[in-house]
Amino acid sequence: MPEIASPRGTRDILPADQAAYRWVLDTHSRVAELHAYRPVETPIIEATELFARAVGSDTDIVEKQMFTFDDRGGRSLTLRPEGTAGVTRAALAARLDQELRPLRLHYAGPMFRAERPQAGRQHQFTQLGIECIGERSASVDAEVVEIAWRFFAALGLHGVQLQVNSLGSPEDRARYREALVAYYEPLRDRLCDDCQRRLDTNPLRLLDCKRDAQFAESAPKIAASLSRESTEFFGRVLEILDTAAIPVTLNPRLVRGLDYYTDTVFEIWHETLSGAQNALGGGGRYDGLAALLGFAATPGCGYALGVERTIMVAKELGVAPGAAAGVDVLVASVDPPQAAAAARQARTLRDAGIRTMLDAGERRLDRKLRSADKAGARLAVVVGEDEVRDGNVTVRDLSQHSQQRVPEAELAALTLRILGMQQ
């Protein structure tokens, strides 16, 4: 019988990988909370309708990338492909925006998309992000971009590049859409199959088609379709970012894949990611989202970043932490009769808050010490016949090659002192 493997496009996050994940997640929580964002968690499954309405039924995500199934009552559920729709639903359903406005939230967790997997693209991946809900202001947009920027700075990730654009209001987008259709319609026969379809379903996406890039060059620019309000709004966002010394690249062709975006949109790119998946994340303003979900119109702005891609880049740059030792002290018995005594010493150390591994098996002492090394323990406590007879323990410093025998009553205090921990 063949062994059971993890499903296609999924990965186990094994102990050796945990340090890097925690580093990224903890750093993000810290940076977000430094900006007064509070943590929130939402279900991994949501009503399919949530994403159909929020993300847009003509988007790739909803068209072909969702894991959707019926529950026993025949209701259609979907494994969340992104976080903003769920967080917005949760916040507005709980009326949190009526307690505090704007509402600042951060989150992290697994997301699911059924694309063909490859490096940096999995069926299940981890995303973290923030949402600022309830205020339309340039200052909020700049804050959101700045938090992303500061997050990567906190990780020591150099070389991130901010791509920024404005899509304007829904009306602006509609106008721009018309302009694009008017421009592309005469060219229809010369467009690729995908683009011919996009022309009818989602003309904005024509812009980032690589095959038809030649036409995009002279296509109408979105800036020309922006209302005065949106133009000024975007101008203020850029101004604040400039004041904050956050370098941005204006990219008029940047069109985010999700329908709910309005006005400011941005992506974060890194050159070390292979060309196809060069985005660490992206975000923007979504003033129309709440209404799409059936709530009172409520503006919002946020971003989402890929944890696995961030770790890939961090490893590439050599700034990711390696596997962390999971133990401080190994307590080893010498012969079987000392097993109980060794267990007692281990309990003493654990009561003092020291990560302690007990090895009271029947292996030879030298093998036990070898394991202690491998596990990354800094100290070994040897419990043999003599120690038990005299009420002592031998405390060996594995890096100093030195050891001392002390009364067992002093074990915890001595260990804490050597480890540099507070009593």
Added chain:
RNA sequence: GUGGCCAUAGCUCAGCUGGUUAGAGUGCCAGGUUGUGGCCCUGGAGGUCGAGGGUUCGAAUCCCUCUGGCCACCCCA
């Protein structure tokens, strides 16, 4: 979803044009040391050669299907 490359011990890989019981390094376990690690020596375990089917006297090797990984496209995290 479309196209291409790939799949041999836990890991990194050998295995010539199909020919007996599939190898190495490393890791793991044990012995060398009546109780002291990172080195060394010796031995051992570990593979239905990704899975299933086919061709053949004979398949890790050739063919088909499936599964999975990688790459490109699409798009994004």
